Amino acid sequence: MGPSGAGKSSLLEAIAGLRSPRAGRITVGDACWFDADAGVALPPERRAAGVVFQDYALFPHMTVARNVAFGGRDRALEMMELTGIAHLAGARPGEISGGERQRTALARALASDPAVLLLDEPLAALDPGTRSEVRVGLARLIGRLAIPVLIVTHDMADAAALDCEVAVMDHGTIVQRGGHAELLARPATATVARLMGANLLPGTARPGPAGLTEVVLDAGGTVLSGEAGTGRVGVVVDPWDLTLAHGRPGDSQLNHITGTVASLTPTGNRMRVQVGPVVAEVTALSAERMGLATGAPVTVVFKALATRLVPLAG
Amino acid sequence: MSTLRWARHVTVATAALVMLATAACGPLVGAVDEPTVLAAASLTGVLPAINAAARFSFAGSDTLAFQIQQGAPADVFAAASPKYPQQLFAQGLVAQPRPFAINSLVLIVPRANPARITGLRDLSRDGVRIVLGDQGVPVGDYARQALAALGLSGVLRNVVSLEPNVKGVAAKVALGEADAGFVYATDVRPVRRKVRALRLPAAAQPDVEYQVAVLARAPHPAAARAFVRRLLSPTGRRILVDHGFRVPAG
Amino acid sequence: MRHGFTAIQALALSLALAFLVLPVVAVFLQVSPAAMLTQLGSETATQAIVVSLRTNLVADLIIIAVGTPAAWLLARHRVFPGRRLAVTLLELPLVLPPAVAGIALLVAFGRNGLLGHQLNALGLSIPFTEVAVVLAITFVAGPFYLRQAITAFEAVDPRLVQAAATLGAGPWRTFRSVVLPLALGGLAGGWALAFARGMGEFGATLIFAGSLPGVTQTLPLAIYSEMNRDLDAALAIGGLLIIIATAVLLAVKMIPSWNPTPASSPTSARRFATSSSTSR
DSSP states (O other): OOOTTSSHHHHHHHHHTSSOOSSOEEEETTEEEEETTTTEEOOGGGSOEEEEOTTOOOOTTSOHHHHHHHHOHHHHHHHHHHTTOGGGTTOOGGGSOHHHHHHHHHHHHHHTOOSEEEEESTTTTSOHHHHHHHHHHHHHHHHTOOSOEEEEOSOHHHHHHHTOOEEEEETTEEEEEEOHHHHHHSOSSHHHHHHHOSEEEEEEEEEOGGGOEEEEETTSSEEEESSOOOEEEEEEEOGGGOEEESSOOOOTTEEEEEEEEEEEEEETTEEEEEETTEEEEEEHHHHHHTTOOTTOEEEEEEEGGGOEEEEOOO | OOHHHHHHHHHHHHHHHHHHHHHHHHHHHSOTTOOEEEEEGGGTTTHHHHOSSSEEEEEOHHHHHHHHHTTOOOSEEEESSSHHHHHHHHTTSBOOOEEEEEEOEEEEEETTOTTOOOSGGGGGSTTOOEEEEOTTSHHHHHHHHHHHHTTOGGGGGGEEEEESSHHHHHHHHHTTSSSEEEEEGGGSGGGTTTEEEEEOOGGGOOOEEEEEEEBTTOSSHHHHHHHHHHHHSHHHHHHHHHTTOBOOOO | OHHHHHHHHHHHHHHHHHHHHHHHHHHHHHSOHHHHHHHHTSHHHHHHHHHHHHHHHHHHHHHHHHHHHHHHHHHHOOOOTTHHHHHHHHHHHHHSOHHHHHHHHHHHHSTTSTTHHHHHHTTOOOTTSHHHHHHHHHHHHHHHHHHHHHHHHHTSOHHHHHHHHHTTOOHHHHIIIIIHHHHHHHHHHHHHHHHHHHHHOOHHHHHHHOOOTTTTOOHHHHHHHHHTTOHHHHHHHHHHHHHHHHHHHHHHHTSOOOOOOOSSSOOOOOSSOSSOGGGO
């Protein structure tokens, strides 16, 4: 992840061999693909990197089946089944939906039996309506792959939903690496804090009181949301929508999570406070007034209407 | 405003524009009252010396005759043979043609003379590259006549190109690409540094008679007649002789 | 006023159509199809047809064989020292009068030309041969193909070329199965232009190759030669050239063109382009 212009796509292109770095080494397993000092620079066709481009770069003159077979004839059928596009074999890229195009690009990349899978903004080309659905499918597929997958995204929801290690890139360098929750709670820089954005609490949704949706969190407890949803969902709530209190609030429309302060991370004149599964962002002043300290008991309060629900892979 | 009315306006405007443009070009090319002369390419050098003000279009006589048949708006036709003026006269397209100059046919070879040609007989040697005027182009027809008169028609198998006019023949020889070609004596002048001219035996020398005629539908008949008069005058004859032509008796 | 403007446009279109189509129609009105067939059976016509087709075929093979890789290189590498100069030089014959082309070829490849000595030493003499006709056509028509081919290749999304490479395809396979099919419409358009220009080539051929029936006299040269003798024969050959040109134009329009498909909104691929790729 990283802001635009951080060099994320360039990094992928360097790994795939589409761009020549001035210095450094690129190795995958035991294979060295690039070594500026040793003068090693394999051409892209000799690197086993499967790439899914942001616009998918499907060959418009070939059917879905031929696109996938271009990557590798032997694995084509298997990959089309794995990605669920076998029924589209005879269609051309122009005739299928955005999500189907994305799966075709995935199948094509996987058919070439890559040692690493590189996805450049795999969801950016999709409209918001289909994005979350496709995101779930992507997460499920990646879970079944036995190779490292490198995904470039600018959307925190992707990082959260795909449940992977996140490296935040800024101005061409990686400024922090870690799990989503860790980066959210303890951002190394303001950029990281801004990027990580919202909390994501996985759980199971069911109808709740007053037309609200009740989500039973995996981490324990329930949360009410103003958005509709059923089954596996993530409750998304921005850290600055969380307030901290001592004791329980009386309003039933308010969600509350009680716990102890796990960490305190200042970002500028604000403070990130991790409590159980969530991170709240409060002004440094109010953190001081409340006398927050690691291990101190505290209640996190947020409105049902401040939450969004995103579907998650079951 | 209706579409129809607009269309009419535009039509009229367009027509007016075309007429205006034509009128604007008119004086530019058709000097007030000077004749337009269609002349054989071999007259390129001499005619402007006789009347510098006239407009000239030089080409093969056959091409010019064709243009006249197609209604070219010209005043005078000066051809390198009697054939086309007489034809056009018979068709009523020109007035009575008058002979005004006589040219002779010569054989030219490049200065370096790579095929070492010293006479017409050398032309039948294998590998000699000869250029002639095309069939129907007077200089070509005269050359074929001359070769036939000498019993040398076998030379024709050495022909590598049939040029649409005499300047094409002269240029190919002058550039040294062809070994020999038949042109008019008057065509040697412009390329005399690059070619050598060989005379034809008297028996083979055709009468290359030039004829001039005023077009029946000449837009400038008075100017056309004046042009012909000057061409046939002592001055005109002197200039023709200066340029290598002979002039008919009288 | 909107109506008025539309009327002007419609009128302009009608004028253009009438002006451009009338002469073509006139040729066919002047000679009946039967007479045309008879004329085309004449020795002059058949010889000219054979010479024209043969020389154009060879010239086009050369143009395509050399022009295609050259155009791909120029399209692929948009920035390299001397690229602009190279492209300009390649396009020069486009703006050169054919007569200049003819005389230039003569002083380059003629017996006394720049390469004359070397060619003579090899026992080669080019002027007045079919080779000269081929060279003249290649010289004047080649740039039409090259220019169009560069445009066609530049229109191929570089992402697709990269994608092919990441899928293990070497440069040759990428070119053959991705670049070529996608650029085919444009290449065919370029070839059609080159072919049409080559079939119509007159000035350079006359100057460089001369005009001899059965050897160097192409269809346009035959028209010029016949015009003075037999207008009907000239018109018949003219009609034939019109038919050939029309056939080429139609054939090119039938070639599928692959427009890049937008990634998010599904649109069906257009198998048959309604517009000629030659106008890009």
